[in-house]
Amino acid sequence: MIRAGKVLVADDVISEQFVCDLNKCKGACCVEGDLGAPLDEDEPDKIEEVIDLVKPYLSKEAVEVLEKKGGYLLEEDGDLSTTTIDGKECAFAFYDDQGILKCSIEQAHKEGKTDFKKPVSCHLYPIRVSKLPDFEVLNYDMWHICSPACDLGKERKVPVYKFLEEALTRKFGKEWFEELERKVS
DSSP: OEEETTEEEOHHHHHSBOOOOHHHHTTGGGTSSSSOOBOOTTHHHHHHHHHHHHGGGSOHHHHHHHHHHOSEEEOTTSOEEEOEETTTEETTEEEOTTSOEEEHHHHHHHTTSOSOOSOHHHHHTTEEEEEOSSOEEEEEOOOGGGHHHHHHHHHHTOBHHHHTHHHHHHHHOHHHHHHHHHHHO
């Protein structure tokens, strides 16, 4: 475990290699699992602000779910997450022309319609953040659906933390990421 500021980074975030390969996985992380994307405390308001912007990208079913349930849910354990369709697919996901699941929020961001890129937990994936009283902990969520990303990461020799430099900098800041890099070297 490496400590950078008030963040503990699991060794496999540094040692394992990863580069998303959407052409192979087809965005499975947006549909697999039983919960939506975890949300930070400030993200529900941002989610609600973008719902109308992203509806044009979404299926009729997704729009209906968002109109009925809203953009986020309060889970039994008190955590917030994005709304899902039937407890599976994120309600903000849509299929592109190649059959790849994409994030409608990120698409709206790319088109300059919002400053909100997407939930930071999605941006950080395959890293999952957990909280301790005095620290946040970054763990690598190794999952079979990401095996193509592991293969591509090994081929390109890109560690998980380097692949996620933009997301980690978004979450913790540039100085924090530079500190992590110094400690890794």
